[in-house]
Amino acid sequence: MNFLEQISKRAKENKKTIVLPESKDIRTLKAAAMVQQQGIADIVLVGNEDEIKQLAGDLDISKAKIVDPLKSDKFEDYVNSFYELRKAKGMTLEKAREIMKDELYWGVMMVKKGDADGMVSGAVHSTADTLRPALQILKTAPGTKLVSAFFVMVVPDCEYGHNGIFVYADSGLVENPNAEELSEIAIASAKSFRSLVQAQPKVAMLSYSTYGSAKSELTEKVIEATRLAKEKAPDLIIDGELQADAALVPSVGKSKAPGSNVAGEANVLVFPDLNCGNIAYKLTQRLAKAEAYGPITQGLAKPVNDLSRGCSAEDIVGVVAITAVQAQNS
Template sequence: MSFLDDMKKKARASKKRIVLPEGTDLRVLTAASAAAKEGLAEIILVGNKVDILKTAGEIDLSQVLIVDVVTAEKKEEYIERFYELRKAKGVTKDQARELMKDPVYFGNMMIKQNDADGLVSGAIHSTADTLRPALQIIKTAPGTSLVSSFFIMVIPDCEYGQDGVFLFSDCGLNENPNADQLSEIAISSAHTMKGLLGITPIVAMLSYSTYGSANSELTQKVVQATALAKQKAPDLLIDGEMQVDAALVASTAKLKAPNSAVAGQANVLIFPDLNAGNIGYKLTERLAKAQAYGPITQGLAKPINDLSRGCKAEDIIGVIAMTAVQAQAEHS
């Protein structure tokens, strides 16, 4: 069974309510129809119902709930709740009313009010337009101060990691995290590995140095991040700083980090910055012919995921499934 098939199986086991706020995009409508028919989630399209149905044409939306932001039964409730959440930031009641016409804001309020469990956007919205409402309404998870992203990498015929399955982070969101932010990324990634895949996380904090073989501002950031992560989450297997060969290869680990419980068997790789993370996942995808699933968001109180604007309907279906499984983990 492939990784994606496994995600779909998990999603079907306990169906969650997933909002799609881009109902005037054919890819989204195709994905919504297919995901509903596959039983991956209870799909909710949010927007202008007339426009959604007009765009859909022959696409079957009979198993999809369409919520119109103008005529929705709970519209006034959401406006009032959003106003209460944001009035301290200077938002007026009129501004709240206007923002609730935006399907992304409206969808986030559905989740805030427990009328939905997760949201997938980004086919026609920027990352900022997808995540800004989530940060204002959903906010970060308890005990978490940073939203980050991850990729699940599935590498064929690979002896490393969890039978070739890895989590790479952060490869898509935080450009140059400081030591504290890097520690948050590591902890969130460990929880994601366990909650999403059911795999015990073994987390390597990557650098061009292993255990002080080099000493610079760059390596010290990773050293400090490792210490902070261990202090914040002493129950997790996290170690560093270490080079990627020490993190993965048992024979190299014996030479470079013989006393590490992580070296030689890491399945979660934390990159020191976005340059390294983005390069790392794309090299792995292309040279190792790996499947790359992501970027998926972590660190929010509820799962809100950002699509690539170049995505296909099949990609959206996959993200719907993963978002549903994230929502299951939130409720477990």
């Protein structure tokens, strides 16, 4: 059973409700039909019911709940809730009423109010459009200071990581984290690995240097981030700074970082900035023919995940399954 099959199985065991607000896109409707047919989650589609059914054609979306914000008896409640959340930022009731007509804001408010457990968007919206309402309405999880993003990388015929499974972070959101932010990304990524992969995370804080083999502002940031992460999460298995080969290959790890509890065994790779993380995931995906699941958001109070605008219906199904499992643990 591969990674996604395992995730789908877990999603079915404790079914959650996931909002798909981009109901004007046929890929979303195809995904909704597949998710419901496979029993992965209950689906809410946001929009005009007649338009959605017309676009769906012969697709069986009969089990999906369709919610039109303009016709919902919860509209004013959602408007008032958004106003209360944002009035200190200058929000007015009139403006809140307009914003709640937006499918993405409506979907996130459903999650906030407990009418759904998570949301998946991004097939036709930018990452900023998807995450802005999530940050405004849901905000960060208790004890979390930063929202970041990761990829689950599944590398075929790979002897490293957890049976070839890794978390790469941050590979999709935070451009140039400082040491404090990098430590938060490391801690959150370890939690995400444990939640999704159900294995012990071993976190490598990556650099072009191992244990002081080079010295610069770049390496010092990673060293400080490692120190902060250990201080905040003393039970976390984490080490750095480590070069990628020292983190992954046992013989190299033993040589370059003797005594390390991570070197040669890392399965969570934390990159010093988004350039590194994004380049690495794409290289791994293309050169190693790895499966790449993400970017998956971490650090929000409840799960909201972004899609690539080039995604397929099958991609959406995968992210729905991951979001449902995240919701089980949120």
